[in-house]
Amino acid sequence: MAKEEVRKQFRLADLLRSEISDLAVNEPIPGERALAERFGTSRVTIRQALALLQDDGLIYTVHGAGSFVAPPRVIKQMKLLSFTQEMKIKGLKASTKVISSKLIEDDEHATDDFIVVGEPAYRIERLRFGNLEPLSFEITYINQSIAPDLIDRDLTKSLYHILETEYGQEVFSADEHLLPIIVDSRIAKFMKIPEGSAAIRIQRTGYNIRGEEVERSISIRQATRWDFKYSIRI
Amino acid sequence: MAKEEVRKQFRLADLLRSEISDLAVNEPIPGERALAERFGTSRVTIRQALALLQDDGLIYTVHGAGSFVAPPRVIKQMKLLSFTQEMKIKGLKASTKVISSKLIEDDEHATDDFIVVGEPAYRIERLRFGNLEPLSFEITYINQSIAPDLIDRDLTKSLYHILETEYGQEVFSADEHLLPIIVDSRIAKFMKIPEGSAAIRIQRTGYNIRGEEVERSISIRQATRWDFKYSIRI
DNA sequence: AAGTGGTCTAGACCACGAA
DNA sequence: TCGTGGTCTAGACCACTTG
Numbered sequence: 001m002a003k004e005e006v007r008k009q010f011r012l013a014d015l016l017r018s019e020i021s022d023l024a025v026n027e028p029i030p031g032e033r034a035l036a037e038r039f040g041t042s043r044v045t046i047r048q049a050l051a052l053l054q055d056d057g058l059i060y061t062v063h064g065a066g067s068f069v070a071p072p073r074v075i076k077q078m079k080l081l082s083f084t085q086e087m088k089i090k091g092l093k094a095s096t097k098v099i100s101s102k103l104i105e106d107d108e109h110a111t112d113d114f115i116v117v118g119e120p121a122y123r124i125e126r127l128r129f130g131n132l133e134p135l136s137f138e139i140t141y142i143n144q145s146i147a148p149d150l151i152d153r154d155l156t157k158s159l160y161h162i163l164e165t166e167y168g169q170e171v172f173s174a175d176e177h178l179l180p181i182i183v184d185s186r187i188a189k190f191m192k193i194p195e196g197s198a199a200i201r202i203q204r205t206g207y208n209i210r211g212e213e214v215e216r217s218i219s220i221r222q223a224t225r226w227d228f229k230y231s232i233r234i
Numbered sequence: 235m236a237k238e239e240v241r242k243q244f245r246l247a248d249l250l251r252s253e254i255s256d257l258a259v260n261e262p263i264p265g266e267r268a269l270a271e272r273f274g275t276s277r278v279t280i281r282q283a284l285a286l287l288q289d290d291g292l293i294y295t296v297h298g299a300g301s302f303v304a305p306p307r308v309i310k311q312m313k314l315l316s317f318t319q320e321m322k323i324k325g326l327k328a329s330t331k332v333i334s335s336k337l338i339e340d341d342e343h344a345t346d347d348f349i350v351v352g353e354p355a356y357r358i359e360r361l362r363f364g365n366l367e368p369l370s371f372e373i374t375y376i377n378q379s380i381a382p383d384l385i386d387r388d389l390t391k392s393l394y395h396i397l398e399t400e401y402g403q404e405v406f407s408a409d410e411h412l413l414p415i416i417v418d419s420r421i422a423k424f425m426k427i428p429e430g431s432a433a434i435r436i437q438r439t440g441y442n443i444r445g446e447e448v449e450r451s452i453s454i455r456q457a458t459r460w461d462f463k464y465s466i467r468i
Numbered sequence: 469a470a471g472t473g474g475t476c477t478a479g480a481c482c483a484c485g486a487a
Numbered sequence: 488t489c490g491t492g493g494t495c496t497a498g499a500c501c502a503c504t505t506g
Contacts, residue, residue, distance in 0.1 A: 007494070026444070031472060042496045047473085057407075060443055063473050064503030070445040173291075178462035180414035180432040198414040198432060209294055210260070211304040228412035230464075241475070265491060276477045281492085297492050298484030 012039060012049035020058055020069055028066045029059060057231070083128050083136060083219075084158040092130035096156040099125035099190070103144065103151065120144040122151055124159075127190055128219075134191045135225050140217040159215070169214050171206040178202050178228070183220065191222055198223040246273060246283035254292055254303055262300045263293060291465070317362050317370060317453075318392040326364035330390040333359035333424070337378065337385065354378040356385050358393075361424055368425045369459050374451040393449070403448050405440040412436050412462070417454065425456055432457040 020029060032050070036043040050067060053059045061067045087094035101124045121143045128136040140159060142150055147167045154162075163169040179201045188195040199222050206215040254263060266284070270277045284301060287293045295301045321328035335358045355377045362370040374393060376384055381401045388396075397403040413435045422429040433456050440449040 009494085033472085042498090043473095044497090045495060048494090057445070060445055061473070062443070062504080064471085065505075066472060068444075173465060175463065175465050178412070178434075178464075180434045180457045182416065182430075182432050196416075196430075198416050200412075200414045209296075210302075211291070211294055223414045229409065230412075231407060231409050243475085267491085276479090277492095278478090279476060282475095295492070296485075298490080299486075300491060 008041060009045055009048040009052065012041065012046065013052040015039075016049060016053060017056075017058065020053070023069045025069050025071050027069050029069065031066060082158050082160040083138075084161070087130050090130065093132075095129045095132065097127045097129070098155045099127055101125070101151050101155060104141075122147070124151075124155055126155065133225075136219050136221045137187055137190050138217055138219040140215060142215050143213075146214060163214065169208055171214055172209040174204050174206045176202055176204045181220070183222075187220055191220075193222050193224075200226065200228065242275060243279055243282040243286065246275065246280065247286040249273075250283060250287060251290075251292065254287070257303045259303050259305050261303050263303065265300060316392050316394040317372075318395070321364050324364065327366075329363045329366065331361045331363070332389045333361055335359070335385050335389060338375075356381070358385075358389055360389065364459075367459075370453050370455045371421055371424050372451055372453040374449060376449050377447075380448060397448065403442055405448055406443040408438050408440045410436055410438045415454070417456075421454055425454075427456050427458075434460065434462065 016029070016035075023029065030038070032043050032046050035046045039046070050059065050061070054061060057070055059067050060070045084094045101122065104121050104123050121141050124138075124140045124142075126138050126140070127134055128138060142159075142163075144150075146169060147163060150162070150167075153166065160171055163171065181199050181201045183191065183193065183195060183197050183199045185195045187199075188197065191199075193199075199220055202217075202219045202221065204215075204217045204219070205213060206217075208214050250263070250269075257263065264272070266277050266280050270280045273280070284293065284295070288295060291304055293301050294304045318328045335356065338355050338357050355375050358372075358374045358376075360372050360374070361368055362372060376393075376397075378384075380403060381397060384396070384401075387400065394405055397405065415433050415435045417425065417427065417429060417431050417433045419429045421433075422431065425433075427433075433454055436451075436453045436455065438449075438451045438453070439447060440451075442448050
């Protein structure tokens, strides 16, 4: 039955999460069959709930032996977050200053090696703040066909939010390309850091659920203010 | 039945992969029920196979409408790879020069801010080459209790391989922490790049399936020789 | 040998999209 | 309305770990 407003496996995972928090590391959790009987579900559903906990790094499973409480881990799975969302998680107040915004015509291309091909696109330069300190300098390209009149919107708001609410373009996945750079004088001035400092340049291409390109951006983040942490698996 | 040597869902996914390669982008693939009947499997198994294709970015699914061929994407999901494996993928010949290796005793700690706590550990400095060019400078810490006499092994081989085959310690997941740096003179000399170049420093902690720490390492990779590409999702 | 997780089945009903 | 994907069930057998 899938009539509940929240999927059963999610509710089960939440229940198990709180139970697990009382157990010691490496302590076994009840078997799948026992859990299925206790919660009145099928074993498949229990397994889906356990898979969620495993993805969160809360438990590990050994074939033939059982599932056990995993040691605590700091780093969570990488998710797709907008700058605004990232700030919210860190507990900082996000704000934005628009540096420039213009329409780039066919064949014209920027000096950013993210070339605009064959189609007019908006190019927006923005400086992003967390608690009023400059944390990121961003250049965003969005094709005019995807978001007509984007340039007339309030670009100090989250672009992802504007794309979603005003144009029905949800960014579902993204490819990122990460490079270490040494900041030039223009960026250094914006970010209020010394010229020649180490920084990260992130080139991002965002896609909707259909895999169509929605947005391309470059963001430059100073080394001392950002942590790039992530977990990987075999 | 789970008696096959390869899981059914994997074989199905491979079959579908080759079929999909003949279809145009956004073309629908057959429905789940049709596929289940055709391959003589249950719908659940078909769905698992389709989930694999979706993870690979080959198809996308719209509830109520169907599954469709996704536009090609360059970047694949991030996986856990050793240096040796990465080189293999890139088609380069990996080689290694051991710079230093020693046992660090209790309470002594390195200048690398990856502090050894309470336990003797091996500290190994290595220079890694791809086609004889220095691509990465690595410092690795491994507790003596995990891999006794590690220091007497052939450290020009893949450490991950040694840990797995000689000590039964498989690195199953890892947390990485990525920082942009400017290389100092010692590293610059090893890597044969100018002092003051931009580079990436990766701090990695590797865990076995039980979530126990197996290895900690720092690797420094020059900007011009490495791409850090990855995909993320909502 | 007994108990655990891993995979698969056949069938049911719900939620959504397109015509 | 009809066909699609999304979720769930009850039960089966296999593969593995442990006593």
